Every structure is written in C-alpha cells, then in structure tokens.
Amino acid sequence: MTTPDLASEPAVVLDGVTKSYGEVRALDGVSFDVTRGEFFGILGPNGAGKTTLVEIVEGMRQADSGSVTVLGSAPWPRNLELLRRIGVQTQTSAFFTRLTAIEHLETVAALHGLERTTAGRALETVGLTDKARSRVDNLSGGQRQRLALATALIHEPDLIFLDEPTAALDPEARRSLWAVLRRLRTEGRTIVLTTHYLDEAEALCDRVAIIARGRLVALDTPSALVRGLAAPARLFVPADRITPDQARAIEGVDRVLVEGGEVVIETRAANRVLVAVGAFVDMSEIRTRTATLEDAYLRLTGTEHSSR
Numbered sequence: 518m519t520t521p522d523l524a525s526e527p528a529v530v531l532d533g534v535t536k537s538y539g540e541v542r543a544l545d546g547v548s549f550d551v552t553r554g555e556f557f558g559i560l561g562p563n564g565a566g567k568t569t570l571v572e573i574v575e576g577m578r579q580a581d582s583g584s585v586t587v588l589g590s591a592p593w594p595r596n597l598e599l600l601r602r603i604g605v606q607t608q609t610s611a612f613f614t615r616l617t618a619i620e621h622l623e624t625v626a627a628l629h630g631l632e633r634t635t636a637g638r639a640l641e642t643v644g645l646t647d648k649a650r651s652r653v654d655n656l657s658g659g660q661r662q663r664l665a666l667a668t669a670l671i672h673e674p675d676l677i678f679l680d681e682p683t684a685a686l687d688p689e690a691r692r693s694l695w696a697v698l699r700r701l702r703t704e705g706r707t708i709v710l711t712t713h714y715l716d717e718a719e720a721l722c723d724r725v726a727i728i729a730r731g732r733l734v735a736l737d738t739p740s741a742l743v744r745g746l747a748a749p750a751r752l753f754v755p756a757d758r759i760t761p762d763q764a765r766a767i768e769g770v771d772r773v774l775v776e777g778g779e780v781v782i783e784t785r786a787a788n789r790v791l792v793a794v795g796a797f798v799d800m801s802e803i804r805t806r807t808a809t810l811e812d813a814y815l816r817l818t819g820t821e822h823s824s825r
C-alpha cells in the first residue's frame with residue numbers, strides 16, 4: 518500500500534473561489550496554494566475580502582463556487598476531523614476572564630479532551646509561564662495576545678490562522694510576539710497570517726498574497742514583490758539647495774515633488790542620481806528611502822493616494 522506524500526501536499530489549495538453577499542462580490546475567483554510549513558501572509562485594505570477568505574478556508578463559510586482543500590480535505594460541510602487539526606486566533610478571542618491564565622488554558626484543554634499538562638506547555642511556548650497565576654483580566658494587551666495564541670495552539674494544530682495578532686500592541690510587545698511566531702515557524706507548522714502591517718508581513722512571511730477588491734493581485738516573497746514592482750527610491754533634499762527644475766534635468770530622475778520643505782526626487786537609478794545631486798548639496802544633507810513592501814502594496818491595491 519502506498520501512502521500519499523503528505524509533506525509535499527500543499528496545506529491549503531484554493532481554486533477559483535468566489536463569494537458574494539447580495540450585490541457585494543467579496544471574493545472573485547481567488548486561486549493559490551499554501552505550502553506545508555510555510556509562513557503565509559494575506560494582506561489587503563479594509564473590505565478586500567481577507568476575512569471572508571480565511572473563514573471559507575476554516576470551514577466557517579461556504580464558497581459560492583470554486584474548490585477549497587485544507588490538509589487534504591474539504592472544509593465544508595463543517596469537518597470536525599479537520600477542525601481538530603486547525604488553530605484559530607482571532608482579534609476577539611474569547612477568554613474566561615475571571616480565571617487565571619493557567620486555569621483558562623486548562624479549561625480549554627478539557628474542552629479539547631486534552632491532558633491538563635498541555636496547558637503549561639502552551640503557556641511556555643508563548644513565553645507566559647511567569648503569568649500563569651495572573652487573572653486573565655489583569656494581563657496586558659500583549660500578554661492577552663500571547664494567551665490567545667496559546668489557546669489556538671494548545672491542541673498542537675498543523676495549520677494555524679492568526680488574524681492581526683499584533684493589532685493594538687506597543688512596538689516592544691509586537692516585536693516580542695514576532696519572536697514567538699518565528700519560533701513556531703521553526704516547529705514546521707503552517708501559519709496563515711492576515712495583517713494590515715506591512716512590516717509584519719515583511720518580517721515574518723515566506724510569501725505574501727495581496728488581495729484587493731476580492732481578487733488576488735500579487736503573490737510572492739516580500740523581497741520579490743518589492744523587486745518586481747521596481748518601485749523607485751526617493752531622495753529627499755532641502756528645498757533651498759536644489760530647485761525642482763534642476764532636479765528634473767538630472768538624467769535618471771523619474772519624478773520630482775516638493776513636500777514639507779524638501780524636494781523629493783524619485784528614481785530607479787539611485788546611485789547615479791545621488792552622485793549628480795551631490796553637485797548641489799552636501800551628501801550628508803540628503804535623505805534616501807529605498808522601496809519597501811509598502812510601496813509594492815500601495816501600488817497593487819490602488820490605495821497609493823490614501824497613504825502619507
């Protein structure tokens with residue numbers, strides 16, 4: 518008897534998935550695969566269809582058409598066997614707030630039919646062991662997010678969905694949660710993250726799907742997305758050092774803007790233009806900004822004008 522090669526089978530396969538709510542076409546023929554062990558990001562502006570997509574993959578909603586396969590099975594109609602292999606962390610994760618962190622997790626473990634000891638292990642995974650005896654309603658925002666993650670992980674799922682896991686956290690708490698997520702990644706689990714934060718996608722994800730108006734508009738590694746768009750670099754020069762016309766006359770300059778007392782020079786030939794601008798101004802006065810995933814994202818989703 519031959520067993521299928523599970524390791525090479527994708528964790529999630531979407532093929533032509535559509536979903537409408539009345540007149541609103543929330544998803545319009547979305548197809549992509551998530552590889553096993555991948556940290557996969559789903560990015561898109563508000564209303565792009567991310568939540569709808571993740572709910573369909575989790576088996577909470579039915580697609581109107583197209584096919585969905587998750588860990589080798591169809592998630593709809595609701596598939597209990599599959600649900601046991603999936604962990605979901607939402608922004609509104611429910612807690613037993615009057616319990617301590619460890620009591621909360623022991624309760625969740627009991628609901629899953631797991632041994633009590635799994636609660637301690639889950640707390641350790643998210644670095645919250647020292648808060649085991651703190652009441653849930655006394656935890657900080659970052660600690661609650663970690664507890665939500667521990668709740669999603671307690672049954673050791675193969676596939677984990679994280680919905681904006683660092684929303685509303687301060688920079689330090691975000692970075693320390695990133696460290697926890699990176700550790701999970703090394704355990705070989707498949708992680709699907711929806712986020713509005715491009716730096717988060719860039720820092721964590723192997724590949725990123727960008728969704729806009731219900732369609733997949735790009736899917737690649739963060740660095741390839743940036744490269745593929747050939748987004749221009751920007752040089753910022755104090756406006757009293759160079760005029761916009763002088764800047765426009767430099768070979769390799771694509772566009773010149775004046776913003777807040779600075780002449781902003783966009784170019785895809787940053788090194789050459791930098792040398793030419795050096796004839797007008799001391800190099801130490803020039804600020805530069807290279808293309809980021811944010812530039813790629815804003816162009817692809819057509820939200821360029823709503824930013825900055």
Ligand SMILES: Nc1ncnc2c1ncn2[C@@H]1O[C@H](COP(=O)(O)OP(=O)(O)OP(=O)(O)O)[C@@H](O)[C@H]1O
Pocket residue numbers: 538541542543561562563564565566567568569570
């Ligand atoms: N239950 C529903 N009934 C009617 N329309 C809905 C429903 N859920 C979502 N929509 C609409 O479908 C579209 C996609 O919504 P969805 O929540 O999937 O987007 P999203 O990318 O997750 O947005 P956000 O980032 O704001 O959470 C939006 O136009 C939204 O208003």
